[in-house]
Structures are given as C-alpha cells and as structure tokens.
Amino acid sequence: MKAKLGVLLLLLPALGLIAGFLIALTSVLVMSVMDSSGALSLESYRSFLGDERNLTILLQSIWIALYVTVICLLLGYPIAIAMSRSSRTVASLITLALAIQFFSIYVVKMYGWMLILGNNGVINRMLLGSGIVSAPVKLMYNELGVAIGLTAAALPLMVFPINAVLQTISLRYEEAALGLGAGRLRALLSITLPLSVPGILSGVILTFVFCFAAYLTPGLLGGGFFKMIGNVIYEQAVARFNYSFAAAAAVITLLISLIAIVGVNKASQVLAGGRQ
Amino acid sequence: MKQAGIEIEKITVRYGNSVPVRALSLDVKPGEFVSLLGPSGCGKTTTLRSIAGFSDIAEGDIRIGGVSVRDVPANKRNIGMVYQDYALFPHMSVEKNIGFGLRMRNVSADEIRQRAFAAAEQLRLSGFLDRYPQQLSGGQQQRVALARALVVRPDVLLLDEPMAALDKQLRSDMQFELKDLQKSVGITTVFVTHDQEEALSLSDRIAVMHDGKILQIDKPDTLYQFPATRFVAEFVGTANLFKAKVSNVGGKSRIELDGLNVSIQLDRELKAGEVEVMLRPEQIEFGNEASVSLPVRVQSTVFVGVATRYQVTTASRQVVRVDVSGVQSVRPATGEQATISWRLSDMRIYRDGRLEP
Amino acid sequence: MKAGAARDPLTIAATAIAFVTLFAATFPLFVTTITAFNATNETVFPPNGWSLRWFWNIVAQPELVEAAAFSLVLAVISSAISISLGVVSAVALTRKKFPGRDLIDAFLMSPLLVPQVILGLSFLVFFVRIGSKQPFLNLLLLHVVLTFPYALRVIRSSLIRMNPKLEEAAVGLGASSLKSFFLVTFPQMRPSLFVAIFFCFVVSFDNFTASAFLTVSGATLPVQIYFNIESSLDPTISAISALLIVSSAFFVIVADRVVGVEKIV
Numbered sequence: 001m002k003a004k005l006g007v008l009l010l011l012l013p014a015l016g017l018i019a020g021f022l023i024a025l026t027s028v029l030v031m032s033v034m035d036s037s038g039a040l041s042l043e044s045y046r047s048f049l050g051d052e053r054n055l056t057i058l059l060q061s062i063w064i065a066l067y068v069t070v071i072c073l074l075l076g077y078p079i080a081i082a083m084s085r086s087s088r089t090v091a092s093l094i095t096l097a098l099a100i101q102f103f104s105i106y107v108v109k110m111y112g113w114m115l116i117l118g119n120n121g122v123i124n125r126m127l128l129g130s131g132i133v134s135a136p137v138k139l140m141y142n143e144l145g146v147a148i149g150l151t152a153a154a155l156p157l158m159v160f161p162i163n164a165v166l167q168t169i170s171l172r173y174e175e176a177a178l179g180l181g182a183g184r185l186r187a188l189l190s191i192t193l194p195l196s197v198p199g200i201l202s203g204v205i206l207t208f209v210f211c212f213a214a215y216l217t218p219g220l221l222g223g224g225f226f227k228m229i230g231n232v233i234y235e236q237a238v239a240r241f242n243y244s245f246a247a248a249a250a251v252i253t254l255l256i257s258l259i260a261i262v263g264v265n266k267a268s269q270v271l272a273g274g275r276q
Numbered sequence: 277m278k279q280a281g282i283e284i285e286k287i288t289v290r291y292g293n294s295v296p297v298r299a300l301s302l303d304v305k306p307g308e309f310v311s312l313l314g315p316s317g318c319g320k321t322t323t324l325r326s327i328a329g330f331s332d333i334a335e336g337d338i339r340i341g342g343v344s345v346r347d348v349p350a351n352k353r354n355i356g357m358v359y360q361d362y363a364l365f366p367h368m369s370v371e372k373n374i375g376f377g378l379r380m381r382n383v384s385a386d387e388i389r390q391r392a393f394a395a396a397e398q399l400r401l402s403g404f405l406d407r408y409p410q411q412l413s414g415g416q417q418q419r420v421a422l423a424r425a426l427v428v429r430p431d432v433l434l435l436d437e438p439m440a441a442l443d444k445q446l447r448s449d450m451q452f453e454l455k456d457l458q459k460s461v462g463i464t465t466v467f468v469t470h471d472q473e474e475a476l477s478l479s480d481r482i483a484v485m486h487d488g489k490i491l492q493i494d495k496p497d498t499l500y501q502f503p504a505t506r507f508v509a510e511f512v513g514t515a516n517l518f519k520a521k522v523s524n525v526g527g528k529s530r531i532e533l534d535g536l537n538v539s540i541q542l543d544r545e546l547k548a549g550e551v552e553v554m555l556r557p558e559q560i561e562f563g564n565e566a567s568v569s570l571p572v573r574v575q576s577t578v579f580v581g582v583a584t585r586y587q588v589t590t591a592s593r594q595v596v597r598v599d600v601s602g603v604q605s606v607r608p609a610t611g612e613q614a615t616i617s618w619r620l621s622d623m624r625i626y627r628d629g630r631l632e633p
Numbered sequence: 634m635k636a637g638a639a640r641d642p643l644t645i646a647a648t649a650i651a652f653v654t655l656f657a658a659t660f661p662l663f664v665t666t667i668t669a670f671n672a673t674n675e676t677v678f679p680p681n682g683w684s685l686r687w688f689w690n691i692v693a694q695p696e697l698v699e700a701a702a703f704s705l706v707l708a709v710i711s712s713a714i715s716i717s718l719g720v721v722s723a724v725a726l727t728r729k730k731f732p733g734r735d736l737i738d739a740f741l742m743s744p745l746l747v748p749q750v751i752l753g754l755s756f757l758v759f760f761v762r763i764g765s766k767q768p769f770l771n772l773l774l775l776h777v778v779l780t781f782p783y784a785l786r787v788i789r790s791s792l793i794r795m796n797p798k799l800e801e802a803a804v805g806l807g808a809s810s811l812k813s814f815f816l817v818t819f820p821q822m823r824p825s826l827f828v829a830i831f832f833c834f835v836v837s838f839d840n841f842t843a844s845a846f847l848t849v850s851g852a853t854l855p856v857q858i859y860f861n862i863e864s865s866l867d868p869t870i871s872a873i874s875a876l877l878i879v880s881s882a883f884f885v886i887v888a889d890r891v892v893g894v895e896k897i898v
Binding site: 007008010011013015017018020021023025027028075079081083085086090092094095096097098100101102103104105106107108109111112113114115116121122125155156160163167184185188209210213214215216219220229230233234237238247250253254257261 | 641642643644646647648650651652654655657658659660661662664665668675676677678718719721722724725726728729731737740741743744746747748749750751752753754755756757758759761762774777778781785835838839841842845846849854855858859862863866870871874877878881882884885886888889894895897898
C-alpha cells in the first residue's frame, strides 16, 4: 500500500502536466460551441460547414494527405527494407542520411524546397538554361509544391516505424520460404510484408495525421494559393482572433484524425483476424 | 565464519490470488547445504526469495541465526545471493562488483580492496579484477557472482539456479568447486534447482517441493531409495510403476501385478487394496536370479556411457525401463524375449501416492 | 549480421530506391547551405559568386539573434523539465505493477496523438481564457507538453530492457533502494538519457507549428525564420539555415558515435 502511494506521488507531476494539456484541449471544445457573447451555440460549426470554400479546403486536405501517405509508403517501404537488410555500412549510411534529414529544422527543410521549386529555383534555372522551357514552370505555390514538401517532411515518419518492425523479423522466415521453393519477391510479399503490417499501420497513421493537419508546408510551399485546414485554423485564430470558428475547425480536424486512427486500427484487427 | 541456521516456520506467500508458498516449514542447520528441488512453479524460488527478503510472507516466520527477520528489510539481512543470470552490474568492473556489498557496509576503501583481492584469489579471478562482466565467460561470471555474495561474510548463502546457464561440462566442474567452497567456508546454503542430479550431488539434504509445499526432506540417498510419495519417486530419478493389488491370506500379504501373471509373496503384512509398485531401472536386471521375475520383450536400447538403457514391454504392454551397467553380462538384443527380475527389498509400494512403510 | 544478404536482387533494388529518394530528400539541405555563400542578394544555386557576407548579416538582424537565443533557452529549460519528469514517471511506471498502469501510460503519451495545430490552438485558447500574458512561460508549458512524451518513451523503454534483478542484487548486498537506484540503475540509464536529451532538445528547438500560435511577441527561431521567408528571400535566411543544418547534422553524427544512430530513429 505504501509502495503504491509512492508510485502515485512520483507520477503526480506528470499527471498534472498532461491533465493541464487535456484541460487546454477541452477549452477548444468548449470554445467551439460558444458564440462571441459566450452563449452556447453551434454557430461556428454552421458557418464552417456552410461555407463551400472551407469544405473544399477540408476535402483537399484529406485528399492530399491520402495520396502523400501512399507515396510515402511506396518510397518508404523499400527504404526500410534497405535499412534492415543491406550490409552494415550501407544500412548505417542510409539511416544516417535519413536521420540528418529528419532532424533538420522543419522550416529550413521547406525553405530548401522553395529554393529548388521556385521560379528562380534550381529546377527552373536548369530547364530555362538548357532551353527546354522558355518561361518558368510553376512547381510551387500550388498543390504540387505542397505535395512534394509534405512527402519530404513525412517520409521519415513512414520509414522509422516500418524499419523498427522489420528489424525484429528474422530473415530466417524468408530463408525458410526460399528453401520451400518460393521466389525472392514471393517470399517478401507472402512472409515479410504481412509480418510488417503493424509497422506499416503506425507509419500510415503518423504520416496521414501529420499531412492532414499540416500548416507550415502549405504555408510556405502553398504560399496562400493552395491552403489546407491547418492554414484556416491558424488564420482564424491568430490573424482574426476568431477563436470560436478556429476551434470548430480544429474539432472537426481532430475528429477526422481520430476517425483515421480508429479506422486504421480496426482495419488492422480485421487483417489480423485470421491469426487470432 | 560464523554459522547461522535458518528456521522457516509455516510461511505462506501470496501474490494476489495465487499462493506460491503454503504453510511451508523448513529447518536448515548451521553450515548445512540444503537444496529446494522441484518443477517450475512449485514455489522453490519464492521460498528462497522470502528468505532473502524479496518476497513478503503473509503468514509465518523466518529466523536466521535464531533471530526473526520478518521485519528486517532485504538490505539489512546479511545474506549472499547468486542469481541464475548472475545479475552482475554491467557498468562496474569485477573488483567493483565484488566490493559492492562492502561499500554498502561502509567498509574502508583499503579493506574493500584487500577483501575483494582475497575473494578473487579464492575464486581464481585474480587476473580479471579490471575486466567488465561482459568480457568474462559464463563460468567466470558465476565465480564473480559467488565472490560478490561471499565477500560480505553473509550469514547464509542463497543460490537461485546458478548453474542453469552453464554448459554440461562446466556445470559439473562448478558443482565440485561449489561444494568444496561451501564446505571450506562452512556457510549455511540454500540452493534452488530443478535439476535432480545437481541436487543429489551437492546437497546435505534435499527438500522436494510441489505446489508450494515440501513433500519430503531427506538426505540424497534416502530420498532416492525411499521416496515418500509417488510424485517424489517420479521427480527424483526414473520410476517404473506397476499397478497392483494386495491380498491377505493367512497373515501373509501377496501382491499381484495388474494384467500380469505375477504374484509376489511379501515378508510383511499390508492392508488389502489397490497399490502401485515402484522400481528403479538399475534395480532391475536381466535373468531370473533375483526373487521376482517377469517375462518381457526388448523394445529398444540406448547406450549412455555408464549404462545401457533398455525399454522392454511386459505381456500387458506396459513399458519398463531397465538400466544395465557395464559389469552385468546379460545383454539381450532388440526384439528378443527376455526375463527381468528384481529383489523384493528394492520394491517400494505406494498406496494413494504415499509410501507404505 | 547480414552477411550475403546484399547480393539478393530485391535488396539491391530497395537500396537503389533508398539512395535516389534520400538524395532527393537531402538535396534541398545541400542547396540551402551552398546558397548561403552567394555574392549577390539573389538566393540562387549555383551561386553567382562567393562570399561570407550573409553570415555576418545574421548578426545585423537582431530579431534572428534574439529568436535564436530565445529558442535555445526554451529548449534547454523545457528539456530539463521533461527529462526530470520522464525519469521519475518512467521509474514509477516500470517499477511497480498497479491497476490502471497501462491507462496512465497511454494518458501520459496522449499529446503525441494530437496534431500540432490543435495543440497550438488549445494552448492559445487556454491562455487567452485564463488571461495569461507570460509569453515565455506559456511557450515553456507548451514545450514541456510537447517533449515530455518523448522523454518518457525513451527512458521507459530503457528501464524495461534493464534486468530488474540488478537492483535487487544491490539491495541483497546491503544497499538501500535509493542507493541501488543511483548506483546501479541510473548509471545504466545514461545512453537513454542522452537520447532523451537529444529528442527533447530537437523537438523543442525545431517546433514551429504549435509554437506559432503562441508567438505574437517573442518569436522562436523557426517562427522568426518563417516570417523572414514570407517577407523576403535574401540569402541571410540561407546563412542561418546553413548554420542550423550543419549543427543538426553534427549532433546527429555525434549521437551516432555515442549511442548509434539506430537508437535515435
């Protein structure tokens, strides 16, 4: 009994901290159902959902997050395979490169992409210099730029969890499959891929939620021409002090994120159903 | 070294709903080496840990050197403990590991050094004092663990399956070394193991445990020759068991083995009823010289060095194990008919799982 | 460990994809660094000539220097708090079994589930409602919430991997439980503390999205850089970015040498 009390005392500061965070989170919920006079009202939700521009932004946020997640998975899975299977030197080189990219300051990374994708950027200067095009190609301040930036920013979020799971899967399984007559690709697809599903799912969740609620990338690489839901929340809250509206948009964003998380987890249970 | 006995009086240990130790009593005399032997989950490690002070006892009492340690925390009990995985501190050198207990007892740095050196010498570790545990072999790690436990001159030494991680050859070397060390230091020792051979070869007495209780505590030879229960007979050594019936005619008892045309006249009187007859494989021989004999068919043989192990089947299709040592000459081949026999005095009779006196 | 595996054509293909993708992903960092050395005020790659003037120009922009100092102090203090809390909580969560332990664990990790914009907005609304006008303290609280789950996760997993018998052995040898913690457990936590410090510092120093909501006055460095990018694109931004890229790469390499890069990813 004494020991349990001690444990509780040790946990108290952290519990207080996170409770504070949950109170802050709840204050958003409360704020979203209040009008400017402080009375209970669904006005903010009505005005958010009643405006076609907001709905378009919401839908295109979901859409871009979806396809960036797919791209990250297609690029990230081979990277994770390379990290877990190539020789020690190559694997640590890849890991190191990915870590350096991941731990670089996010805003700096996006700035780097602006230097590449801009009208005066690396690509356009090459295209113009070689005479392939006569006027700069628009590579940013549009959906394309945002998609590229999000892919670059989210890629490690996909690779790390998959890699973590792959590291724990013994290569012996695949060797056993090869020994039983499976081809390399067949062995990968029928043995390693299903076993790495937990890593894929957490990578998918992290990537999707990160992209869907992005603010910095569409802010810089969308440049006001391509907006995402994060930009709407920020503008309403910080530039217009319209906290209630921002809160309603945030609650909707959180809801969609949670639905995505729960949906993916449910999907994984269905997938794993045969094994339980 | 001072010698302290351990008296365990009806201790019960509870973890939530499970009761790993139930009203267990055990006296270990000063300087004695006692093994707790049993299958996993029998409560032997929990018993050891409650002596050390790591498992709280719900009922009962433990006295070390006559003094109750019920309310003495583990770090004040002056025990030496060696774990299965040794639990050497990976960030400390061998010298620091050995000296840790002395440091906790506020012994001066000079004396710690001297005593650690002496302990290392005793356990042939002198060249390794600056190494780290990861740099040592399994046997060396075990000796460090022993040195660390003994250097504080504990009242009792507690060993929790310390040999389990060693390979077979090293294990038998270490058994001799441990026995010599224990005798020369003269320390009261409780040794937990599930390995019956280890228990038989090391212990002054063995306590066989099952389900949180001690079924029998005896010297190794007594335990082996007169297992008090059927469980002990089967757990320690190999047991051939025959179902049988006792009947009484004219003040003498006879035993008939079920399904076999064998009737054995006993030299004492037993209550009539169903019993089991137990025989050790090495007490059975081929041929019909001994008092009881039985026709069998040889099913298979395995040569294990010191003996040849036979599996034979009786007319009732019961499998019987027979060990034939090098000196015995009769060696039937697989598939042959043979006769097995044994002496009346080697037979143990169990009724409801308990040895008939 | 993986001898012979590299000859497998699938691994070779995967490695090729990895190299191409990672080249593309790190190329902007390289371009940024090089553009910092432009001679003119055009931020172009390859540069129009070479100079170090934009590095000196950082010092001429007090808001950048102030923001850098602000972020540094914020990262140091919030990391220190998070790691202290992380050690204490991780010990409590791993040492004793008690009902609801997993629930408490999930509760403490919950900030990781919430998107950054929503975290930022939550704290903004919260501070507006309680009328807190302490920009530094507000940001500090936010950053402790942001970094604490990382500290907890790293330290907790190192404690789980640790042999619980070690501390018990120390107690058996006469150590009090406090002594056995500081002499046996704590020294073995050092690599994980290093990783935790690294994570907390980076998460705090790098944070833009949530912090942007609370930085009306007293901007953090990422927020200040963002504002500068929006207002002008002169190579000073490349210069400060170059310094940040080189220093974060340096710390990743140091981390790789100290604990191995696989521990921080």
